[in-house]
Amino acid sequence: MPRISPRILKSVANIDRRLPYLLFECSGNISDAKQELSWIKNELQDANLINRACWLRYNRVPLQYILKTQPFGPLDLLVRPGVLIPRWETEEWCMDLIAKLPEKARQGQFKVLDLCSGSGCIALAIAHTRTEYIVKSVDLSPKAIALLKDNVRKVGLQNTNVQCIQADILRHSEHIYSKDKFNLITCNPPYIPSNNFVKECTTSVKLYEPRLALVADLEFYDNLLQYWIPRTESFVYEVGDMKQCQHVINGLSHNTSWKTGIKYDSNDKPRCVYGYLANPESTIDYVKIFDSFST
Amino acid sequence: MFGITVKTIPAVRLAITYRMLSSSIPQTIKKSKMPPRPKFTDDMERDIEEKFLHGGRGPGGQKINKCNSKVQLRHVPTGIVVDCQATRSRDQNRKIAREKLALRLAQWENGDQPIERELAKIQWEQQSKRSKERKAKSKHREAQEQRQQQKLQQTIEEKQLLKSLLEQ
Incomplete structure (x- = not known):
């Protein structure tokens, strides 16, 4: 697991506060994390579900199991x-x-x-x-x-x-x-x-x-x-x-x-x-x- | 806008009036009748190299579960490269990448200028923005008129009331 500096976490949180959760499974690649967030947003409409999905991603649950x-x-x-x-x-x-x-x-x-x-x-x-x-x-x-x-x-x-x-x-x-x-x-x-x-x-x-x-x-x-x-x-x-x-x-x-x-x-x-x-x-x-x- | 010469040369005046007319009443564009999207042809298919990128090194197969699949197309004769990883589906990404490449090629053939469809799109956007503004304006005007009328009616009623009170 790569270490991601707090500075980067903070800067991506300014774009979307859910992005830092996705960053870990994307091994620190910001554009990958953004991509993932857009897929999640596309397939889950409810804001609570999106937040939950990001939390699950932080816990390393495969994206496919989340989106089913x-x-x-x-x-x-x-x-x-x-x-x-x-x-x-x-x-x-x-x-x-x-x-x-x-x-x-x-x-x-x-x-x-x-x-x-x-x-x-x-x-x-x-x-x-x-x-x-x-x-x-x-x-x-x-x-x-x-x-x-x-x-x-x-x-x-x-x-x-x-x-x-x-x-x-x-x-x-x-x-x-x-x-x-x-x-x-x-x-x-x-x-x-x-x-x-x-x-x-x-x-x-x-x-x-x-x-x-x-x-x-x-x-x-x-x-x-x-x-x-x-x-x-x-x-x-x-x-x-x-x-x-x-x-x-x-x-x-x-x-x-x-x-x-x-x-x-x-x-x-x-x-x-x-x-x-x-x-x-x-x-x-x-x-x-x-x-x-x-x- | 009207120079001094306009008075003396009628042809110029005509040209200016014409230009003014054309600029103040732009041709309306219908969303259903846009110039067509550039098509990806079989000829293009023969000219491209397709690559699938999955983040290169490291273990693959069952050991790792990647959800992205990036498609990269290279049009060999022109060297134009486009890629797409917009969706999770490789099939979908391949289709989108081909549409993108067709658009880029059409632009390239047009000397890197925006193509007809893009211009139409820009014009359509401007047009819809203008019509929105117009609608908003007329709505405001109507509301204002209504308010004024109400006020007028109210003052008339008040005057009548006063009159009737004074007469008593």
Whole structure:
């Protein structure tokens, strides 16, 4: 936490007496704090609510939990304590991926499975823009599933091919949608190793976001290699670092029918590991999708 | 304003009267009939470089929760750069940044002068300000007249009362 001098606090208080409260979470950046205040003012009308929001921000509550929503691509999703807030990195790769997915799939021909769905951002963004697709999602947390169902309603997809179930994929992968084979599996698993958690996460994340959605190392990538690879034709998994990418790529290196790759985010960090069958059973051209996805 | 020459050269007088007329009765602008906003075309889309800025260094992904997403557009042929982080939504910011760039390009093509729409906007603002003033003035005048009339009536009534009292 940066120390902010009383002189600066006083000078911003002259602009708006609520600004000093926002300054701490913006690490002292005045224009960021002003921006945040204008968002808060836009979305909350009542002066008391605005004051309360600034006080909560001073206590490091994520802005998205205060305003109760987070934009994700074309959607405006609900967020709630107990469920991870969608990150811009996820939005970025997810929207890139959707732009590459074939537009004209015959009804029910393209099946997507979203694991560790959380708020359902990835699943719902796909279902929203590619309405013919069948989208199924899984999460362990009952809170996440409840929120996901609310989000399905909010986005207006309740009458479409979106399903969600609560299940533990690390224990019961073989029983989840056991009759289905998928065209694409997406997943944003927890990927912060527990020894890095305290050191690398910001205070706000540590205090208010669910550890269940954050802390894990290679479990989910092992789970992918063991259970999901035989049941899908392609996958995109978000990663936290290069080690996790390499783990997946090495795990598939002996399997010549799988092609793998890494996607970087706009901060030049490895953000996704993806893989696809070069000669799938279906007629979908994964080479075309993922060739343009990686760049 | 009227120089000595005006008496001798009628053409100049005509020009001045004309100018006076045009300056005292400006062309009215309707809000619904403004010159159009400059459009962001597909050609421009091909010419731009888009960048997303999230405060650079440090950890990313799940480790940090940033709520801002800044979009920066660079129009390569002219080197004009615009950015936008007005909303929390990246989609929205991208749209706004494109509108901004279209406006800047239109200004650039106009030799860094304000474009037609901006001029119209300024005129519209002046016009609405003037009409507001006019309305306020006429309201005051009406109220004043009413007050005077009331006063007049009151004095007449008082006079009549006095008269009737004196006659008794």
